[in-house]
Amino acid sequence: MTYESPPEASDQRLAAELAPSLALLAALRETRNITRAAERLGIPQPTVSRRLAGLSEVVGAPLTRPDGRGVRLTRAGEILAATAARALAVVETGVRQTREEISPDSGHVVLGFLHLLGRWLVPSLLRDFRADHPGVRFSLVQGSRQHVLDRLADGELDLALVAPLPDTAALDSFALSEQDLLLSVPEAHPLARRRRIRVEELADEPFVTLEHGYGLRQIIDDLCAAAGFEPKIAFESQESDTTRGLVAAGLGVALLPRFGPAPPAGVVEVPLSPQVSRTIGLTWRAGEEPTPAVAAFRDYVRTNGTRYA
Numbered sequence: 001m002t003y004e005s006p007p008e009a010s011d012q013r014l015a016a017e018l019a020p021s022l023a024l025l026a027a028l029r030e031t032r033n034i035t036r037a038a039e040r041l042g043i044p045q046p047t048v049s050r051r052l053a054g055l056s057e058v059v060g061a062p063l064t065r066p067d068g069r070g071v072r073l074t075r076a077g078e079i080l081a082a083t084a085a086r087a088l089a090v091v092e093t094g095v096r097q098t099r100e101e102i103s104p105d106s107g108h109v110v111l112g113f114l115h116l117l118g119r120w121l122v123p124s125l126l127r128d129f130r131a132d133h134p135g136v137r138f139s140l141v142q143g144s145r146q147h148v149l150d151r152l153a154d155g156e157l158d159l160a161l162v163a164p165l166p167d168t169a170a171l172d173s174f175a176l177s178e179q180d181l182l183l184s185v186p187e188a189h190p191l192a193r194r195r196r197i198r199v200e201e202l203a204d205e206p207f208v209t210l211e212h213g214y215g216l217r218q219i220i221d222d223l224c225a226a227a228g229f230e231p232k233i234a235f236e237s238q239e240s241d242t243t244r245g246l247v248a249a250g251l252g253v254a255l256l257p258r259f260g261p262a263p264p265a266g267v268v269e270v271p272l273s274p275q276v277s278r279t280i281g282l283t284w285r286a287g288e289e290p291t292p293a294v295a296a297f298r299d300y301v302r303t304n305g306t307r308y309a
Contacts, residue, residue, distance in 0.1 A: 021055055022084040022091075024048060025063075029081035033070040106135035107293025112148040112160040113140070114215070116240045116257065117280070121161065121176075124308045129300045136293050144238070146213035152285065158294045159301075163215050163280040173283040176305040179257050181219065181276045182269040184243075186250040192268035199227040199272060206234035208243050208252040216240075219278060220255050 027037040034052070038045040056063050063077030073081055099106075113122050118140075126138060141151060145162050152160045153170065165173045183202070185191045191201075202224070209231070210217045224231045234252040237243050243254050248266030255276070256269075263269045282301050284290070290298065 021051055022088055024051055025055075025077070025081040025084040026088050028052070028064065028071065029073060029078070029085060031070075032067065032072060102291050103135075103293065105133060105293075106137075107291050107296075108137045108139070109294050109297050110139045110141065110156065110158045111297075112151055112157040112162075113142060114145060114148065114162060115142050115238070117161050117163075118142055121280070121308055125301060125305065128304070129297055133293075133296060136297070144211065144213040145215040145218075149283075152283065155285070158290065159282055159284050159298060161280065161282055163278045164219070165279050165281045166283055170286055171283045172286045173281050174302055175279050175281040176301070176308075177280050178277045179280055180271070181216075181255050181278060182258055182271055184247045184254045184256050184259075184263065184267050184269055186247055186253075187266050187268055188250065189253070189268070191253070191270060194270055196271050196273040199223050200229075202231075202253065203227070203229040205232065206252040207231045208235045208237070208246045208254045209233055210240070210243065211236045211238055214238075215278065216255060219276070223255070223276065 023041060024037065027040045028034070031037045031040065034048050035045055038048040041048070052064060059076060059080070061076045062074050063080065064071040064073055066072075111122070122140070130136065141148065141157060143151075148157070148160045148162055149166055149171075151157050161176075163179065165175060183191070183197055191197055191205075207220065209220055220231060235243075235246050237246070240256055243256060244259065244264055244267055246252060247254050248264065255272075257278075258269060259267070282298065282305070284294075284298065
């Protein structure tokens with residue numbers, strides 16, 4: 001029994017044989033002269049003639065015909081040369097992107113981070129790093145801690161700023177700072193007048209929290225479990241500013257980082273006893289060699305990141 005390859009397989013084999021000579025076809029299409037095509041490609045004219053004859057043999061039809069002192073592409077040659085020109089344009093774009101990717105001065109960094117860190121930490125780091133590396137491009141990805149870590153593990157991110165830091169051998173990390181967490185309560189709430197609050201005292205309070213997958217939610221769940229109760233979740237959100245807004249509206253209490261020099265209107269921040277904090281740091285896939293641009297930014301964060309915390 002004779003097996004015949006499908007036409008698609010034959011096309012793929014032919015394309016693989018033609019690929020090394022795409023630049024030759026494109027040059028002949030523009031110059032219509034073997035000598036000038038050879039000069040453009042930087043190879044001897046006899047080599048061009050041999051390659052062209054070999055291509056015609058592979059295709060099964062002549063690709064050029066004499067035209068005075070030059071050559072003219074046949075219809076088959078014109079089709080392949082036009083395709084070669086388009087393909088080379090795509091390859092040249094890829095070469096440029098690759099060159100930028102591996103250069104520390106014009107590379108590309110895909111950085112993931114928590115929503116809250118986009119308010120102060122990330123803009124400050126990028127501003128000062130780009131002062132010395134203005135050509136480096138950044139793609140920024142925000143999300144929950146779990147979302148960011150999942151995308152990092154899948155290779156979609158180069159680096160991630162998260163809190164708390166992951167505890168897994170698959171990721172390497174370093175800490176930047178410890179961030180205190182405070183209880184945010186409505187301004188009229190009885191707890192707003194307290195200097196400190198124990199977690200045990202919150203067993204009957206309605207909580208406004210971030211959704212599962214956020215690091216703060218895990219901290220809250222763990223704290224309440226250690227205090228012997230399950231938090232009464234009144235509202236879940238995806239962003240800390242929304243959470244604070246719900247607290248200001250009197251809809252519950254929340255565990256959040258300090259807002260700034262002063263809490264927003266309608267909210268009072270009260271420290272917990274004992275003090276509760278979370279570690280903010282940078283993480284990346286273990287055992288991988290980063291591009292120069294990624295390595296440069298990682299080193300910058302390692303050296304200078306603590307002054308932004």
